Amino acid sequence: MSRGRAWALRLTGIAVFLLLWEVVGRIFGEALFAPRSAVRGRRAAMIGAGSLPMALAGAVQHMLVGYLLAVLVAIPVGIVVGRNAAVATAVEPILNAVYAIPPVALVPFFVIWFGLYFEARVALVFAMCFFEILINVLQGVRNIDRGLLDAARALEVTGLALYRKVVIPAASPFIFTGLRVGIGRAVNAMITAELFFSAVNLGQMLKNSSNAFDTASAFAIILAISLFGLACQEGMRFTERLVIPWHHGSEA
Amino acid sequence: MSRARAWALRLTGIAVFLLLWEVVGRIFGEALFAPFSAVIAGFPATVRDYKLFTELAGSFQQLVLGYLLGCAVGIVLGIMMGRSALLDGLLQPWVSMMFVTSIASLVPLFIITFGFGLAFRIAIVFMAAVWYVLLVTYHGARGVSPELLQTARAFEASRLQTFFKVLLPALYPYILAGMRIGLAHAIRAMVIAEMYVIVGFGGVVYNAGVEISTVSLIGALLTIMVVGVALTETLKWLGRKTAPWYDERLQLSN
Numbered sequence: 001m002s003r004g005r006a007w008a009l010r011l012t013g014i015a016v017f018l019l020l021w022e023v024v025g026r027i028f029g030e031a032l033f034a035p036r037s038a039v040r041g042r043r044a045a046m047i048g049a050g051s052l053p054m055a056l057a058g059a060v061q062h063m064l065v066g067y068l069l070a071v072l073v074a075i076p077v078g079i080v081v082g083r084n085a086a087v088a089t090a091v092e093p094i095l096n097a098v099y100a101i102p103p104v105a106l107v108p109f110f111v112i113w114f115g116l117y118f119e120a121r122v123a124l125v126f127a128m129c130f131f132e133i134l135i136n137v138l139q140g141v142r143n144i145d146r147g148l149l150d151a152a153r154a155l156e157v158t159g160l161a162l163y164r165k166v167v168i169p170a171a172s173p174f175i176f177t178g179l180r181v182g183i184g185r186a187v188n189a190m191i192t193a194e195l196f197f198s199a200v201n202l203g204q205m206l207k208n209s210s211n212a213f214d215t216a217s218a219f220a221i222i223l224a225i226s227l228f229g230l231a232c233q234e235g236m237r238f239t240e241r242l243v244i245p246w247h248h249g250s251e252a
Numbered sequence: 253m254s255r256a257r258a259w260a261l262r263l264t265g266i267a268v269f270l271l272l273w274e275v276v277g278r279i280f281g282e283a284l285f286a287p288f289s290a291v292i293a294g295f296p297a298t299v300r301d302y303k304l305f306t307e308l309a310g311s312f313q314q315l316v317l318g319y320l321l322g323c324a325v326g327i328v329l330g331i332m333m334g335r336s337a338l339l340d341g342l343l344q345p346w347v348s349m350m351f352v353t354s355i356a357s358l359v360p361l362f363i364i365t366f367g368f369g370l371a372f373r374i375a376i377v378f379m380a381a382v383w384y385v386l387l388v389t390y391h392g393a394r395g396v397s398p399e400l401l402q403t404a405r406a407f408e409a410s411r412l413q414t415f416f417k418v419l420l421p422a423l424y425p426y427i428l429a430g431m432r433i434g435l436a437h438a439i440r441a442m443v444i445a446e447m448y449v450i451v452g453f454g455g456v457v458y459n460a461g462v463e464i465s466t467v468s469l470i471g472a473l474l475t476i477m478v479v480g481v482a483l484t485e486t487l488k489w490l491g492r493k494t495a496p497w498y499d500e501r502l503q504l505s506n
Contacts, residue, residue: 006341009338009340009341009342010342010344012342013341013342013344013345014345014346017346031364032364032365033365085253086253086261089258089261089262089265090261090262090264090265090268092262092265093262093266094269097481098477100476100481101473101476102440102442102443102444102476102480103440104356104447105443105454105457105472105473108457108458108462109285109466109469111461112284112461112466113284187354188355188356191356192354192356192444195359195360195448196356196447206357206360209360210360210361210363210364213364215361215364215365218360219361221357222353222358222361225354226349226354226357227349229352229353230348230349230352233352
């Protein structure tokens, strides 16, 4: 299929879906399921008044801090643990077990440890993307081609140089997958935190709109969060292509 | 590494973890982080006071409805999108959009649309499971060997026959993998929805969380962890047992 045709199809798909949404929305009414036209109006109003951009700017703060902390911890830990087969095997069951706990169930803990505000939100973001990144980095380091490591040893590449020149480049496709999946989870955690701790920013707006049966606003906020998440992931994909252009099979 | 050595290492890892937990727990105390021994000792009381197993069973009954619905829709749509360039093009933008949509952000809206009851919980679990099942099935469906389909055509199989007798069996391992990932997300979504409206198992977590002691809270978390791991491992085992040849092909989709 040509690129032009693919794009035409995508645009048609979007148009059909928007039309369907409008029809369903008109049938149910704004108190149950707002039609797209109402959502568009509300979104314009929220952007015009500055409330939506302000809330997003506030939300991005704990998201970025939590995500960066997770990246800074998960990548070195993943690389060091992944290089040691015995340690990697030993921690694997623990990782799987902790990963199976629904992150939102950790909220009561974070309330006890960090309170209801910024620190608690950062902690939830951290918890929700840390394991995702760690698991991918681990997998990447453990899957490095043995031949590559043998060649490095034959050439007497050791110490930091081994990591800088062999391990990290070889594992980078997986590291980037972890970063991409992780940032998606971070956006997810960003709004989860604002709903489950003290309601602020986007979470507060979402709660208020829900209490007022204002589904148009709720849709507008949800769409803004989803678009932001999509943009973050695509941004990461773009960075990946810039940094490791030799790797193309990153559609996992 | 031999199997025995790997198992010895895993058991050591678990033992070290439990020991560490015990030490940290004793240092911080029950109010902050209950030690392992206290959680185990308090577990019968947790089960009794919070009707833990009854609530969990009730939650899973509701989860199953939304989850199976999500699997059915995800499998059918995934196959259709994987086999038809037209549907793929039409639906792709929306699937990508829904895929990144945070389940938590949908909760306040869905409460308005569906109320606080069964429909709400089914809808949330459905939304959490369906896109993962769809995506994995879709990737599988795109890779189905053309020879299989040509053979079906040569034998004049109808579209329905091709679907049920050729495509579904060929995709079976992918479907199982998709269902496994979908299940993990369904459980997360269930807890999100239930903690928000404080019912079922999520309600137990919420109520245990506001207690002074963390014994019940950790007990509840351990329970959902064990159930989650057990269900995931069962689906993994089923995949290995019924289609061992596909094991490595599914590595990419964790």
